[in-house]
Amino acid sequence: MTAVAAALGLVQARHLARHPWVLVGVGLAVLVMQYGLRGPEGNGLAALTQAVPFYLGPAAFFAANLAASRDRRAGTSELVTASPTTSRRRASGALLAVGGPVLLALGLVGAAGAAHWISGAGGPPRATVADVASGPLVVCGGGLLGVATAYWAPFRTAPILVMAGLVLWCQAGRMEWQLLTPYVEVPAADAGARVPGSMAWHDLYLGCLALLAATAALLATPGPRRWLLIAGVVLAAGAALAGWRQLP
Amino acid sequence: MTTPTVELTGIVKSYRRTPALRDTTFVAHPGITGLLGPNGAGKTTLLRIAATVLAPDQGVVRLLGLNPHSDEVRGEIRRQLGYLPQDVGIHRFFTAFEFVDYIAILKEMVHRRSRHQEVHRVLGLVGLDDVARKRVYALSGGMRRRLALAQALLGDPQLLVLDEPTSGLDPEQRLRFRDLISRLGEGRTVLLSSHNSDDLAALCGHIAVLHSGHIVFAGPPAELIATAEGRVWQSTQRAPGALLAWRTGDGLYRNVGDPPPDATFVPPQLEDAYLLLVRQDSLSAVGGP
Numbered sequence: 001m002t003a004v005a006a007a008l009g010l011v012q013a014r015h016l017a018r019h020p021w022v023l024v025g026v027g028l029a030v031l032v033m034q035y036g037l038r039g040p041e042g043n044g045l046a047a048l049t050q051a052v053p054f055y056l057g058p059a060a061f062f063a064a065n066l067a068a069s070r071d072r073r074a075g076t077s078e079l080v081t082a083s084p085t086t087s088r089r090r091a092s093g094a095l096l097a098v099g100g101p102v103l104l105a106l107g108l109v110g111a112a113g114a115a116h117w118i119s120g121a122g123g124p125p126r127a128t129v130a131d132v133a134s135g136p137l138v139v140c141g142g143g144l145l146g147v148a149t150a151y152w153a154p155f156r157t158a159p160i161l162v163m164a165g166l167v168l169w170c171q172a173g174r175m176e177w178q179l180l181t182p183y184v185e186v187p188a189a190d191a192g193a194r195v196p197g198s199m200a201w202h203d204l205y206l207g208c209l210a211l212l213a214a215t216a217a218l219l220a221t222p223g224p225r226r227w228l229l230i231a232g233v234v235l236a237a238g239a240a241l242a243g244w245r246q247l248p
Numbered sequence: 249m250t251t252p253t254v255e256l257t258g259i260v261k262s263y264r265r266t267p268a269l270r271d272t273t274f275v276a277h278p279g280i281t282g283l284l285g286p287n288g289a290g291k292t293t294l295l296r297i298a299a300t301v302l303a304p305d306q307g308v309v310r311l312l313g314l315n316p317h318s319d320e321v322r323g324e325i326r327r328q329l330g331y332l333p334q335d336v337g338i339h340r341f342f343t344a345f346e347f348v349d350y351i352a353i354l355k356e357m358v359h360r361r362s363r364h365q366e367v368h369r370v371l372g373l374v375g376l377d378d379v380a381r382k383r384v385y386a387l388s389g390g391m392r393r394r395l396a397l398a399q400a401l402l403g404d405p406q407l408l409v410l411d412e413p414t415s416g417l418d419p420e421q422r423l424r425f426r427d428l429i430s431r432l433g434e435g436r437t438v439l440l441s442s443h444n445s446d447d448l449a450a451l452c453g454h455i456a457v458l459h460s461g462h463i464v465f466a467g468p469p470a471e472l473i474a475t476a477e478g479r480v481w482q483s484t485q486r487a488p489g490a491l492l493a494w495r496t497g498d499g500l501y502r503n504v505g506d507p508p509p510d511a512t513f514v515p516p517q518l519e520d521a522y523l524l525l526v527r528q529d530s531l532s533a534v535g536g537p
Contacts, residue, residue, distance in 0.1 A: 003358040011353060014344075075337025079399070081301045082331040083354035085325040090354070 005089045009096025014200045016060075016067055016143075019101035025059025026104055029069035037121040044122015045131065046148030048112055053137030054103050056174045057142040060101040060165060062148030065159040068094040068217075073152055088221040089144035093150060095214050105136040137203055138182050141210035151220035180227065180243050182206060201246035250277050251313065252427040253407055253437035254298050259307035269304070270461040276277055280433035282452035282469075283441035284522055289458040291441040292334050292411055298439055299331040299409040325407075327356065330400035334411040334441075338384045343459055344395050345380040351399040352377065370398040373428065390421045397425075401432070407430060410440040414447055445519040449473075455518075459526050469518055476516035476524050481507045491527055497508050 016022060031053040036047020066073075069089075071080050078088065109132045116119045149162050170181040179197055212235045219228050250301035254276035261269040263445050268290045274297075283291045296302035297309060309316055311329075312339045316322045338347055348367045357363040370500045374394040379387065387395065393416055396523045400408060401487045412431065421442075430451055432438055442448055448455055457465040457472070465472055486493045504520050507513070 004353060004356050007353045007358040007360075011350065070339055074339045075335065076339065078296075078301055078333045079331065080300045080354060081350070082329060082333075083351065084326040085354040086319065086323070086355055093353075108368075135444060216367050 002089055002092070004085050005092035005096060008085075008090065008093025009099065012067060012093055012097030013100030013103075015100070016063055017104055019067065020060040020064040021064035021066070022056070022101050022104065025056040025101075028055040029108055033108065037115055039114060043186045044116045045127045047097060047122055048109060048127045048132050049134055050107055053138035056101060056105050056108070056135070057138040057182065059142075060098065060105075060139045061142035061149075061163065062147040063101065064094070064098055065150045066099060066146075068147040068150035069154065072115045072150075082246065084223070087222065088218060088223045091147070091217050091221045094147045094150070095144060095217060098140060098147065100145055102136050102140045105139040109133075109135050126130035128199065131205055133203050134199060134206060137206040137210060141182060141206055141213060144210050144213040145215065148217040148220070151217045179247055182204075182209070193247055196248040197246045199246075201242050205239055205242035205246050208242055211235050212239060252277050252310075253312055254281075254439060255308075255310040256304075257299060257308040257310075259294070259297060259304045260358060261290075261302070261304045267461050267531050269297075272307075272462050274463055274466070275454060276407075277441050277454070278394045278435070279453045280435045280438045280440065280451050281454045281456065281459055282443060282448035283456050284448055285440070285458035286439075286526060290461045291458050294366070294458065295411045295439065295441055296333075298407075299329060299333075300325055301331070301333075308466055310418065317404065318330065327403070328406040330402065330405035330408045331406075332396055332400040332410045332413055334415075336396045336397060338392055340385040343381050343383055344376055344387065344391075344398075347384060347395065348399050352402050355402050357403065366402060370401040371395075372399055374398045375424065375493075388431060389416050390418060390481070393417060394421070396426075404436075406436050408436060408438045408440075410438065412443065413442055414442060414444060422447065445517070445522055449518040457522060457525055461533075466527055471518055472525070473518055474521075476504070476521035478513060479507060480504050480516040480520045481511035481513045483512070487511075492523060 013052045032051040032055065033047045036043050036051065071077050071090075113127065113132050117128060145162070146159065149159050153162070166182070172181070212232060215228055215235060219225060219232070251424050252275045254274065256272065256274040259272045259274070260267070268448050272290070274294060283294065285291050293302065297304055298311065300311065300322050306440050311325045314321050314325055339350075342350065345367060348371060349363065352363045352367055359368060368377060368380070372533055374397050376391060376394055376398060379391065384392065384395070392411070397410070397413055400410065410429070414425050416427060426447060429438060429440065433451070440448075440451070454467065454468060455465070455469050455472055456463050465475075481487070481503050484500060486501050487503040487505070487508065489506055489508060490503035493501050495504040496502050502514070503511075504523055526532065
């Protein structure tokens with residue numbers, strides 16, 4: 001990572017955190033979380049684990065896609081090409097910018113988690129750190145996938161098609177397949193409901209998928225590929241292992 | 249003679265089967281060099297090659313004494329280059345400051361405070377400092393063009409490549425641009441294209457006329473104007489033998505072409521010489537007189 005990519009990431013992270021898609025996602029997540037955490041009849045676990053990935057995850061995906069494709073859409077590509085910053089560094093900046101929505105997600109689950117753990121809001125069962133970590137990880141993965149989509153499929157309908165694919169995957173028939181998706185719905189009315197399997201392995205699985213998306217985005221840019229390909233293979237193996245270990 | 253900042257030798261560039269530049273050789277020294285030519289002559293292609301965003305199919309490119317054959321050398325050249333493309337898109341929802349700040353980061357200005365000072369400096373140079381916090385969509389076309397120029401000035405580049413910088417500007421803004429560009433031309437190389445021969449005549453110490461993908465003239469504006477000496481005359485009626493004739497404000501016709509024996513000659517201007525040159529080149533290309 002270079003200083004340019006870091007500076008680019010910092011500035012773009014601020015833009016991304018204020019992006020209308022992200023703000024809408026945050027607003028909806030806050031509404032659902034406070035509803036789930038209110039009173040003993042709420043489902044704190046579901047509120048903490050589902051609101052952020054369900055609302056902020058897709059929002060981060062679309063916002064990061066729009067941000068990463070902004071030069072192309074605005075017609076600034078030629079100008080940007082004449083700068084000393086390579087396409088790979090620009091992609092690195094776009095990937096680092098996903099930190100903006102991730103920080104928002106961490107803030108949300110941190111605040112809601114504190115209310116849940118300290119005051120017992122939302123009632124039992126208590127969510128673990130592994131439970132609440134899955135939300136920010138989905139937001140991170142969504143953002144990074146949005147950037148990868150912008151680089152690999154530079155056309156307007158691509159993010160919609162990718163999101164449609166993700167939705168279909170999450171609705172896949174067999175439970176084993178559903179458990180391998182980034183988002184699994186737990187009945188909100190069922191206060192004791194918990195996604196079966198290991199959340200810690202699920203988090204590792206999500207982390208590997210997110211980094212795979214980042215690697216894919218970098219691979220779409222000109223430059224040395226060897227280490228990226230090696231990283232991709234390692235991450236794919238990690239995702240396969242963690243995906244298998246997370247199953248009940 | 250100073251060392252050339254831009255040296256393009258034997259450049260050939262085609263888009264699929266359409267040739268844009270045919271064995272073109274072009275040199276620019278410190279100072280302001282203007283590119284004049286009709287639409288489709290290859291001006292933008294030549295400027296894009298000089299800005300390292302396009303590689304030629306054939307020929308040798310040397311910019312600031314370097315050959316942009318690798319990423320490293322291209323990066324080295326781009327650190328000293330300011331580029332204003334013909335059609336530059338600007339992110340509509342950025343403020344003027346945010347847009348220039350974004351380009352400043354891409355120009356490797358990573359220290360926030362000094363970068364922001366530089367952004368304010370270039371916005372001030374183009375007279376946009378007071379609208380720095382306005383969103384781009386709220387700026388007029390002329391302001392956007394000035395904003396696009398502002399980003400090209402970041403870092404005080406040694407080579408400025410400006411593709412039609414005055415297009416879309418009102419007369420006052422054009423004159424302000426002239427003032428700015430003439431100041432910029434002191435101590436660095438400015439390469440600019442324009443359809444407006446007045447701008448080039450006013451600014452450039454050297455002019456190249458590009459027609460059908462090759463340079464048909466290169467030299468000082470006075471030398472180009474001199475080629476039209478004795479071929480511009482006034483008459484009370486449209487002269488039948490004139491290549492072009494138009495009625496001026498004083499009711500007389502200004503004719504450009506081969507004059508009759510009793511013609512009343514007037515001093516030629518750059519556009520007269522340009523018209524004659526381009527017309528002559530077109531005729532010679534089709535085997536005419």
